[in-house]
Amino acid sequence: MNYDIVVLGAGISGISAAYHLKEGGVNSVVFEKNPSWGGMLDNFEINGFRFDRFVHLSFAIDEHVKEIFAKSTDFYTHTPDPFNYYRGYWVKHPAQNNLYPLPSGEKKMILEDFKKRKLKDVSEIKNYEEWLRVQFGDYFAENFPIPYTRKYWTVEPKNLETKWVGKRIYLPSIEEIEEGCETEKTPVTYYAKEMRYPKKGGYKSFLTSMVKGIDIRQNKEVIKIDIEKHKIYFSDGTQCKYKKLVSSLPLPELCKIIENTPKEVVEASEKLMCTSGYLVSLGFNKPDIPKHLWFYIYDEDILSARVYSPSLKSPENAPEGCSSLQAEIYFSRDKKINLSEDEILQHTIEKLIKMNVFKEDDLVVKNIKKEDYANVVFKHNIYENRKIVLEFLEGCNIKSIGRFGEWKYLWSDQSLISGQMAAEKILRELPDKL
Numbered sequence: 001m002n003y004d005i006v007v008l009g010a011g012i013s014g015i016s017a018a019y020h021l022k023e024g025g026v027n028s029v030v031f032e033k034n035p036s037w038g039g040m041l042d043n044f045e046i047n048g049f050r051f052d053r054f055v056h057l058s059f060a061i062d063e064h065v066k067e068i069f070a071k072s073t074d075f076y077t078h079t080p081d082p083f084n085y086y087r088g089y090w091v092k093h094p095a096q097n098n099l100y101p102l103p104s105g106e107k108k109m110i111l112e113d114f115k116k117r118k119l120k121d122v123s124e125i126k127n128y129e130e131w132l133r134v135q136f137g138d139y140f141a142e143n144f145p146i147p148y149t150r151k152y153w154t155v156e157p158k159n160l161e162t163k164w165v166g167k168r169i170y171l172p173s174i175e176e177i178e179e180g181c182e183t184e185k186t187p188v189t190y191y192a193k194e195m196r197y198p199k200k201g202g203y204k205s206f207l208t209s210m211v212k213g214i215d216i217r218q219n220k221e222v223i224k225i226d227i228e229k230h231k232i233y234f235s236d237g238t239q240c241k242y243k244k245l246v247s248s249l250p251l252p253e254l255c256k257i258i259e260n261t262p263k264e265v266v267e268a269s270e271k272l273m274c275t276s277g278y279l280v281s282l283g284f285n286k287p288d289i290p291k292h293l294w295f296y297i298y299d300e301d302i303l304s305a306r307v308y309s310p311s312l313k314s315p316e317n318a319p320e321g322c323s324s325l326q327a328e329i330y331f332s333r334d335k336k337i338n339l340s341e342d343e344i345l346q347h348t349i350e351k352l353i354k355m356n357v358f359k360e361d362d363l364v365v366k367n368i369k370k371e372d373y374a375n376v377v378f379k380h381n382i383y384e385n386r387k388i389v390l391e392f393l394e395g396c397n398i399k400s401i402g403r404f405g406e407w408k409y410l411w412s413d414q415s416l417i418s419g420q421m422a423a424e425k426i427l428r429e430l431p432d433k434l
């Protein structure tokens, strides 16, 4: 078959590329290796419980994205009110300005270290560990974000650079920290003011208005691309030709399947690091097990870094009278977990029971799934290696989009915009190039 425009991957970025091309009057075809569309925004069901594959809530602020989501489905609007679990204490989020439940000795040490921290200009800060110590002082840094970095980013914070942080971490004043030590009644300082979630069908329902009218071919795994002949080969033995190619495939995978990718490009792509994750999904026979929409766990003897409640996102995610939780455990080539999937599942259940989150009798569904791609890790060499790969792809006239196609810390709304940008660029190029 011959196509004008081929999009690889039916996650939100690929779907958005095809949708925005269609809006511009141009058809394309999307090839997806999985039997369903959605990528990381897809979900799965077990005995009437629905669990998202990683994504949680939409905090999109872009009006165009909000309109597409709102056009797709009715949704709930949640006010963010996350919690943190730290050595048996439940602390409001972010912990740095909500330290009230902690023992007074610990609060004193945090405050003292915060006051005596050495301030530095951001340009002089060499790595994320130093950044954390400069922002919060040693005690807080060593007991909260440094262990959390090992759990979530799977690396020592000194191995990370800092440009990715942006507004993701709240930096309180000394007065706010003092106030948070004295009272529980502190204002919410989470960076998103509201979070949306579809009433029915899981997070991917936000994409339904884009999916209508675009051509998605599922169970089509790309295994080879010949850029000279503009030819794509699939694992089912079929092939097709394209004039223009958009890809949301992870950069290291794309470099491997393009025929004759130069050695230095393959090597650069292999140096790009990401985390992988296990999703432990749990269903309960009672409605009131989850107390928080989500919480973070700082203790390093507990593998899970975060726990979300699908049934609090939408009650439709669980059968009537039931509720659910989903824990996230991260690993990578830098941090291997030497346990079987069953052992990780059992560990997670035992730890959550010990934390008094639920009782063994409450549990009616338990499942563990592995996801190869979770987060881009911002090691010091990320920018130079990413540049080598992206320049090569540009030279091949491939538009690389999405979280692992741009190799950026993109939320779903930003991944949608990434696909939209590629579509708009193609539409601008079209008349003379096709």
Ligand SMILES: Cc1cc2nc3c(=O)[nH]c(=O)nc-3n(C[C@H](O)[C@H](O)[C@H](O)COP(=O)(O)OP(=O)(O)OC[C@H]3O[C@@H](n4cnc5c(N)ncnc54)[C@H](O)[C@@H]3O)c2cc1C
Pocket: 008, 009, 010, 011, 012, 013, 014, 031, 032, 033, 034, 038, 039, 040, 041, 054, 055, 056, 057, 058, 059, 220, 221, 222, 223, 248, 249, 250, 253, 328, 373, 374, 375, 401, 402, 403, 404, 405, 410, 411, 412, 413, 415
């Ligand atoms: C733990 C976690 C939590 C998150 N939480 C949120 C959140 O709360 N809110 C939010 O907005 N965003 C969240 N995100 C980010 C969001 O999930 C991503 O931005 C978005 O899903 C990325 O979409 P994408 O299209 O770029 O990639 P993907 O969804 O990964 O799409 C790529 C597609 O390509 C397909 N593919 C791969 N290889 C091939 C091949 N060889 N042939 C054919 N197809 C192939 C894949 O199957 C996949 O469908 C979260 C991400 C993670 C990891």
